[in-house]
Structure formats: structure tokens, C-alpha cells
Amino acid sequence: MMRFWQATAAICATVSVLGAQEIAKTFVWNAPKVEKSIFSQALGMLDSEREDYATNLSAVASNHLIAAKASPASLTEARHMIGLALQLSPRNKRAVVLNFQLAKGILPEASESNYSPQAFSRLILTRGLLLAKQGGLEDQKLARYFIQLAADLDPKNEDAVYSSEVQRLDHGTVDWTAVTGAAAAKGQ
Numbered sequence: 001m002m003r004f005w006q007a008t009a010a011i012c013a014t015v016s017v018l019g020a021q022e023i024a025k026t027f028v029w030n031a032p033k034v035e036k037s038i039f040s041q042a043l044g045m046l047d048s049e050r051e052d053y054a055t056n057l058s059a060v061a062s063n064h065l066i067a068a069k070a071s072p073a074s075l076t077e078a079r080h081m082i083g084l085a086l087q088l089s090p091r092n093k094r095a096v097v098l099n100f101q102l103a104k105g106i107l108p109e110a111s112e113s114n115y116s117p118q119a120f121s122r123l124i125l126t127r128g129l130l131l132a133k134q135g136g137l138e139d140q141k142l143a144r145y146f147i148q149l150a151a152d153l154d155p156k157n158e159d160a161v162y163s164s165e166v167q168r169l170d171h172g173t174v175d176w177t178a179v180t181g182a183a184a185a186k187g188q
């Protein structure tokens with residue numbers, strides 16, 4: 001009887017490992033290309049705040065990819081989040097590691113995050129609206145990205161969706177090419 005359970009456990013472990021490898025092999029990651037950040041010191045954020053947002057963007061992106069099993073839509077959203085994280089803080093550890101793992105076809109482990117996607121959506125919506133009021137060119141640019149991401153992360157957040165749609169009507173669709181790089185934009 002003991003051998004039966006050992007054999008069953010071995011088969012289940014093998015199937016789960018093969019299943020995880022199958023997911024990892026089925027996605028293609030077009031890594032965001034960040035040679036020089038699109039944001040300078042003129043951005044209305046402290047360096048520590050930029051680092052915190054980059055870390056949280058990466059954590060939310062990682063967990064979103066895992067939950068969606070690296071679906072094409074989740075890969076696009078993750079590319080936006082990781083690209084923006086690298087633009088805010090090009091040497092952010094979590095963003096750099098996640099980008100590297102995905103480029104190697106490795107689906108990362110779930111990471112601890114301070115925020116659920118819904119809470120993070122509300123946070124970046126609020127920060128985006130504050131940046132929009134600051135008026136600087138870079139502040140306006142980041143505000144548009146934050147507001148769009150807030151709506152994408154939580155489509156049930158009516159305030160985020162409304163702000164995103166008004167922004168789209170007034171200024172057109174957000175162009176992620178500057179965040180993700182031209183080569184990555186062609187891929188997905």
C-alpha cells in the first residue's frame with residue numbers, strides 16, 4: 001500500500017512540474033527596451049517614491065502573469081507595467097529580475113505584494129490624478145500611463161475607467177511605445 005502512494009505522489013509531482021514547464025514554454029516575452037529613462041529629475045516624484053512604484057508595478061505584473069497563466073493579454077499588460085517600472089527606476093531589482101526571468105521563458109514564482117490589483121489600481125489612479133494637476137510635461141505623461149493602468153488592472157473601478165475613457169477621448173489612446181521600446185511594441 002505504501003508503494004502505491006509513493007508511486008501516485010511521484011506521478012502527481014511529475015505531472016505538475018510538466019504542466020508548469022508547459023506554461024513556461026508557451027509564451028514569448030518581448031522584453032521592454034529601456035536605454036535611457038523617459039523621465040528625468042523634473043518628474044514630480046522623489047527617487048524613493050519612484051523606486052516603490054517600480055517595485056509594486058513589478059510585483060503586480062508578476063502575480064497577474066501567474067494568475068492568467070501568461071495569456072497574451074496578461075503578457076501585454078505585464079510588459080506595460082514592467083516597462084513603466086524600468087522607466088521609473090531602471091535598476092529596480094524586482095523589475096530587472098522579472099524581466100530577465102521572462103526573457104528566459106521562466107514564469108516567476110508568486111511574489112509578495114503590498115497591494116491587491118484593486119488596491120494598487122486605486123493607488124495609481126489617485127497618484128495619476130495628482131500628477132495631472134501638477135502640470136509638468138513628464139507629470140502629464142506619467143499621469144496618462146498610471147490612469148490607463150488603473151483601468152486595465154481593475155475594470156470594475158468606475159473612477160479609473162471613467163478617467164481613462166475621458167483621457168482617451170481628449171488625448172487619444174495611450175502610446176506605450178516610449179515605455180516598452182519600439183522593438184517590443186511590434187511584438188505585442
